[in-house]
Amino acid sequence: MGWIACNNVISDLYAMGVSRIDNVLMLLSTSTKFTTKQEDAVLPQIMSGFRDCCFAAGTQVRGGQTTRNPWVLLGGCATSVLSKDNFVLPNGAKPGDLLILTKPLGTQIAVNLNQWLDDEDTDKLKPTGMNDEDVRKGYDAATVSMMTLNRKASSLMRKYKAHAATDVTGFGILGHAQNLVECQEEELDFIIEKLPILNKIAKADDGMGRMFQLVKGYSAETSGGLLLAIDPNEADKYVAELKAANGHDIWIIGKVTSGSRKATIIPEVKIIDVALDENEKIISL
Amino acid sequence: MGWIACNNVISDLYAMGVSRIDNVLMLLSTSTKFTTKQEDAVLPQIMSGFRDCCFAAGTQVRGGQTTRNPWVLLGGCATSVLSKDNFVLPNGAKPGDLLILTKPLGTQIAVNLNQWLDDEDTDKLKPTGMNDEDVRKGYDAATVSMMTLNRKASSLMRKYKAHAATDVTGFGILGHAQNLVECQEEELDFIIEKLPILNKIAKADDGMGRMFQLVKGYSAETSGGLLLAIDPNEADKYVAELKAANGHDIWIIGKVTSGSRKATIIPEVKIIDVALDENEKIISL
Known part of the structure; x- marks a missing residue:
């Protein structure tokens, strides 16, 4: 903790x-x-x-x-x-930039489910469709993710000249994307097309009637990843180098367009189910 | 607040x-x-x-x-x-230095007495020997003192080359003096001979059986003054210039000697009763 x-x-x-x-x-x-x-x-x-x-x-x-x-x-x-x-000022995104997210979403839900399991609150857990082992694995994966430093993600921002970034915490991915788009020098929109989410957590939230609004982008994260806007010619290199260093996937989740300072998640957003299994339990420093 | x-x-x-x-x-x-x-x-x-x-x-x-x-x-x-x-490193006091205190003591007690008056807790107030007006005046004086910035006290530290300083807060005057003497490069003692205390507050603590240990130097202060060690040739100039700027007394309260890293208040310590009356209700910036 x-x-x-x-x-x-x-x-x-x-x-x-x-x-x-x-x-x-x-x-x-x-x-x-x-x-x-x-x-x-x-x-x-x-x-x-x-x-x-x-x-x-x-x-x-x-x-x-x-x-x-x-x-x-x-x-x-x-x-x-x-x-x-x-350092990198967080206000230089350009139309055509890609949006990268460096950690999966779902930490808040994973931690809550684990708490309910500790409290033997089976009524709350039932609609999630997760068994006890799933809950513990989700919690472990969330813990690994929350412990992973954004240090390498940060130094690569300078190397590949990222245009803007924020870390994803209490306001959820969409809340932070909205904050970030509002402070850009240019009038832009951020369009989020994919959401990488810890294994089974998106389904669990669906089962609970989307109580945490995870897929809507409002579920709070603790010690989440960086959300950054970067030149499309640099995005793949950034992803590859960070993935090599951190040992887990890094995702291009959307794009930047000219617009009116709005961040949105498209209705047909693709959910990427992120398995962080035992082999990946290496804290990335 | x-x-x-x-x-x-x-x-x-x-x-x-x-x-x-x-x-x-x-x-x-x-x-x-x-x-x-x-x-x-x-x-x-x-x-x-x-x-x-x-x-x-x-x-x-x-x-x-x-x-x-x-x-x-x-x-x-x-x-x-x-x-x-x-800036001034807090570890350069010398034998022969004088100790200056830039605000009176007693804020914690003054605030407590006022709280008891608000709570109509006359049993607690009785042994203090203070009437309602005394308590309100003490509280007002403490508020003025707590609101006064140590900014001028600070810039004069550089002007007159103070050797070491700390601000007096939660550990009381003796607690902070002890912390300060322990971090000096030389092996010194700090001898405190005078305690400037808000009007009637020392007597009030006496009446309460020294519950707050004010005269022993352990009563906590909030936003207290600076306690500093300074060359004796500079002390009077520091006091005079800060007094002129702040409009209230500043006190030479003791001295620095060679020793064994101990701060003490002498048994026959002189209590200076500090009246901060209406005329002095000017916040010193």
């Missing part, structure tokens, strides 16, 4: 093509409801996960704040100081 | 002699217990107070995070990027 929280923090810099992170502050609150024993068990694990993620990113926690709160809270603040050619 | 929270955030930079603040992020959580009406009344005020403090400090809120939580939470992260001659 500490690793994923840290990864979520530094990912904002990765989305700017910043792959050298100078400093990280950790914000942590323990729960006022914890016993001393619970606190001693949980907090060191959270803190070491957070620290380990910093090490993996080539940076360090050098300060922060700890406090007490009814809920456990975990976050941070990452800083880099760079010259202009070491 | 927003102003004071922001001031508390940026004060960490002021304690390094940094008086130009490049960027501020605001961290805010609304309470899950608020009604919409309460939220609409409280949050805009907090946010505009936070923003106004940034403007007063010559900087701006350029990002941050908002969330929901049982308790309202408020904080931030301030950043400056500077060359070495634009």
